[in-house]
Amino acid sequence: MNLESKVPEGPIQDKWDNHRFSMKLVNPANKRKYRVIVVGTGLAGASAAATCAELGYNVDAFTFHDSPRRAHSIAAQGGINAAKNYQNDGDSIWRLFYDTVKGGDYRSREANVYRLSQVSVNIIDQCAAQGVPFAREYGGLLANRSFGGAQVSRTFYARGQTGQQLLLGAYQALSKEIASGKVNMFNNREMLDIVLIDGHARGIITRDLRTGEIECHAADAVVLATGGYSNVYYLSTNAMNCNVTAAWRAYKRGAAFANPCFTQIHPTCIPVSGDHQSKLTLMSESLRNDGRIWVPKDKNDKRPAREIPEEDRHYYLEERYPSFGNLVPRDVASRNAKERCDAGYGVGATGYGVYLDFASAIGRLGKQAIKERYGNLFEMYERITAEDPYEVPMRIFPAPHYTMGGLWVDYNLMTTVPGLFAIGEANFSDHGSNRLGASALMQGLADGYFILPYTIGDYLARNEPGSASVDAKEFKETKEEVETRTDALVALKGKRPVDAIHRELGRVMWNECGMARTADGLQSALKKIPQIREEFWANASVPGSEGSLNQTLERAGRIADFLEFSEVMCLDALNRNESCGGHFREESQTPEGEALRNDEEYSYAAAWLYQGPDKSPALLKEPLQFENVALTQRSYK
Amino acid sequence: MRLTLYVWRQPSADAQGDFVKYDLSDVSPDMSFLEMLDVLNANLEELGKEPIVFESDCREGICGTCSMVINGRAHGPESKTTVCQLHMRSFQDGETIYIEPWRARAFPVVKDLAVDRSAFDRIIQAGGYISVRTGSAPDANEMPIPKVESDLSMDAAACIGCGACVAACPNGSAMLFTSAKISHLGLVPQGQPERTKRVKKMVEQMDDELFGSCTNYGECQDACPKGISISFIGRMNKDYMKAKLIEVEEPRKEVESQ
Structure with missing residues (x-):
């Protein structure tokens, strides 16, 4: 398989405009014939679900929380960047683009980052119109601050609760569409698998966390907005329930996972x-x-x-x-x-x-x-x-x-599985090997409000609506696999609490694949992880049954996936024998101890493709070209 | 620290619940309250017993997921503090602690300490938003908003939707929650076009969900981890009165064919 980034032709300033013109459109009268599944209701998921519904698509939205308002985007404090240049201090779309590529230590895709900077200004307009109470000056205009290493004041904020306020804005937009009937909201549902029909993503399997029921949902396309995987370290700033399960199950169905070692x-x-x-x-x-x-x-x-x-x-x-x-x-x-x-x-x-x-x-x-x-x-x-x-x-x-790595996506935010999209922190595209402060909220909302709703149309326009049904044999087969896996988890009646095993994995990952990494350390982690996995399947304690609310079972499923995913993370860190951004290989540093990139050999996104159980994943490389920002050694001296 | 806990256990919505006693030792004062319960749950899991169901997520006091009544107080003894941000140093060695779910007619128990708060979502769906289609917004600085009003709007917007106000209210009223959203949106110019309709719809939905009425106990404000002021309820009532009293002239529905 080749990775096709599908970056449009033309000068970088014109790529998104050109692309919007060349994409196929779905006739307004036909939009209601399509159904889109959106998993996750954080900034990316809620904004995408609301916007797709506004456009006329039918949307099924899923969250494992009791309400879409609880997603972890809510905990972001500092702010959201936008190239508004309201402070007249020299900011521009180009400067935000440049800062983001440089800050990402030249491991992101230029065209995506430029588009992100372009739409950043629309996000602020959109959110202010929704009533997001951004900080203001006495004259009534929006206030800004400089944030996280930026030399211009381009960060908009709402006290220390920017993520909360932006999420509530998106949640309210989503609530409006739920009330109008365009969005079916499924709370307390965890996505446990993707259903493929003829190689295209056509639905998902979920577990109702309150009743334990395993359910099938069919659609014309599936969007994952399921966040990042920092909880692989057990201790992180992520919320307790953040996990890699949705992304990992997508990986096992053929979606390549890019740069998993890029963690912040x-x-x-x-x-x-x-x-x-x-x-x-x-x-x-x-x-x-x-x-x-x-x-x-x-x-x-x-x-x-x-x-x-x-x-x-x-x-x-x-x-x-x-x-x-x-x-x-x-x-x-x-x-x-x-x-x-x-x-x-x-x-x-x-x-x-x-x-x-x-x-x-x-x-x-x-x-x-x-x-x-x-x-x-x-x-x-x-x-x-x-x-x-x-x-x-x-x-x-x-x-x-925060995790910069995630499901590999092309310029349209589609993974290597046709019809399966990944947005927000769940994808890999915009932050390279290091994310700048106040850029996560920007990316989540850019993907959800202004990018995915267009690009998904291009995919849908090329596919007949309503082709998938939950009666298809693929749904039955995938559902059975999910049930088998759930049965195996609930059959674990050992002595060790699942969290204790998670903590053990976390310690290995923090020590060997955390702030600084070495080949020896990563190799030892690759030996220890299978042992911890074995211990989990031999000795974990999952009391209770699967037919009702069982939080230990939920956690056990997520930990089982972390125990597989962590290996790919270490493989990726081992493969990338250079330091860049958040990935610091001790073998590769400047005399001053700064991260030393190796652009000759590693100027690519590393996308790992599942090859089957007990097989090493295949490494696909997407070469990164820097035509607009010259590659330099970062220096903040 | 050693503690004696009485925790409400209820297998399902329909089942009869009761307090179950647990003795816990080696509790560190630096633990959060939920970490103390994590330790208890790990002990139960080691014995193959079903752990206590309680909900939490961010553990930073912002997502509004955690919800329990501790010794009769929603979110426990500290003011402006969610359970996840409550630390064991707020308790004495040897103390007996009673832990219960939110108690309110509109929040049925799901299991143990978890309750169903979907009524809150339905109140927001009834009108707790500003209708602005993606892409149709004017430049953000085209609408200056006086800082004072904007800040007051933010005070109301700080609500995390945890439901402590309902749990603390003797009437099980959701008026603090509902008024916070109505005030957040009603205080800024963007929220004016739908202001009348919004307050009517949200108040009606609140009543349909079987929340009680406000009789000025003030318990909600006291229990609120974000310090949302009860004065927003007054603002909501004023808006609601106006909305009910002033007959809005309806435009002609049918469109004349050309």
């Missing part, structure tokens, strides 16, 4: 407090705009932070990266924190933490100004740690946060 570690999270830890809490990296990061100069300095005088503090980011200081990209900030802690300079009880200090900002701007900017984050920090960050510096440490 977020620098500003609250450090682990003990073994009981169930997840990590992220605090918006907008905190780095005003907070200064430091550790004591002397590793034996155990004085409370406030008693350590200025000359005994090491502001290592400001010292090492004078032009970007505390605002270096996430991967650089994270790796430097790890380096300081590994060298013994870490703070807090575990030694895995660095200070994020607001004293000088409070001195400069006043406590009230800081409270207005970060009040809710400070409250959250105090609630969790019982320390007041107005008085003592915060302690932070990096944590897995």
Whole structure:
């Protein structure tokens, strides 16, 4: 199989326009004959479902939550980028495009990123019209801030709850379509397989999490908006229920999985407090705009932070990266924190933490100004740690946060399975090997509001509507496979809680395929993962039955998939013998310890294709061409 | 810390539920309340017993999934704090803790501590949105909104839809939830064209779902983890009165053929 990116011809500025003109359209009267399945109701899924319904398609939307409003997009705090240039500070579509390609360390597809920058401006218009309460200036116009390493102020925000407000906007648009009858909303449903008929995705199999019923749903196309897989590390900032299952089941039906080793570690999270830890809490990296990061100069300095005088503090980011200081990209900030802690300079009880200090900002701007900017984050920090960050510096440490890898998609956001689309964090396309702050919300909504609704039309127009029925033998066969797998999980009556096994997998992945990776470490992970998998199938405890609400069974299914997926992640990290963005191979670094790319050999997206059980996946390469942004070594000095 | 827990166990919506006693030791004050329950559930799983069903997701206090009444208080003893953000340092060593699901006629129990809150979705579907087709929006800065109104709208929009207001209300009223959405959208210019219709439809839906009425106990505001103000209920009532009193002139329905 060859990967066809289907990037349109022409200058980069014209590609999307040209493509929109050349795509086939579905006649307005025929749209109601088509049915589209959208799995997931986060920013990408909810916006896609609402927009497809507005266009006239029938939409079946699915979420495993009790309501579409609970998707994890809701937890994004900081903001959403858009090339509006409202601040008159030199921003443009080209600059956002350039920053995103460069920030992604040249491992993304230029044409996709340019399109993302183009539609970013429409997103803000759309959301403001929906009533999203973006921050405003006293004149009534929208406020912006600089965010996560950007040298222009292009980030729009709604206090520290930007993700929540954008998601509620999309949820409300979706609710309107549910009320109008164009969207059938299926809550409490987990997608457990994709149904292929003649090689095309024509439906899904779900489990009703409340009744346990396994159900078939047929459609003309299937869209996965099922998020990322950071929970492969067990501890991450993702919500408890985030998982790789939908994407993994798609992979096993022939959808190539691209760049699974590209994961992002977020620098500003609250450090682990003990073994009981169930997840990590992220605090918006907008905190780095005003907070200064430091550790004591002397590793034996155990004085409370406030008693350590200025000359005994090491502001290592400001010292090492004078032009970007505390605002270096996430991967650089994270790796430097790890380096300081590994060298013994870490703070807090575990030694895995660095200070994020607001004293000088409070001195400069006043406590009230800081409270207005970060009040809710400070409250959250105090609630969790019982320390007041107005008085003592915060302690932070990096944590897995976002996954740039995902299902491989072409320019139309279609996977290698015809009729199966992937949008939002679930696909791989726009962030390369490192995502910039405030770009996840932008990409989710770009895909859902402004890209997929067009490109899916081109696919549908080439296919007869209503060709699939749940009576087809393919549905029966796939449903039986799902039932067999569910039976096997519920038959696990061993002694170990499934979470304990997940934690064990997470530790291996964090140590060997986390912030820094080596060939030896990855090889040892590839030996350990099958052992943990064996332990899972021999010794996991799944009490209860499958015929009702059974949360252990839900988790067991997700962990079983993580235990397979993690191997492909390590294979990918092992194959990519270069450092780029969030993927840091210790073998490949500059003398200053920065990520050293190898463009000669690795300027491609690595897409892994399932070959069957007990077989290594095949590696497909999509070469990446950089015609508009010159490849340079990133430097934030 | 050692704790004695009485947890509401109910196998299904129709089954009879009851409190079950659990003793738990080695609880760390740094654990969140849900992590404490994770530990209890892991113990149960090791014994092959069915763990306690409770819902949670983000564990950052924003998704609104977690929902339990602790010692008679929705989301427990700390103000403006969801259960997932509540830590065991808020409890004493040796304490006895009662844990129950949200109790409200409109929120039937699904299993143990999980309840069905789909009534909230149906209230939003009744009119909790601004109709703006994707692609049809004007430039975002074409509509300046005074900062004060915008900020007040954000105060209302902060609602996470957890349902604590309903659980805390002696009448099982959803007026804080409903008024928060009505105020969020009614305070900004974009929300004006549908303002009258919205308030009517949402209030009617709220009544159809068998939520009770507000009699000014104020418990909802007290239990709300996001500090949503009860003054939004007054705003909703005002809007509702206006909507009911002022007869909106309906345009002619039929279109004359040319």
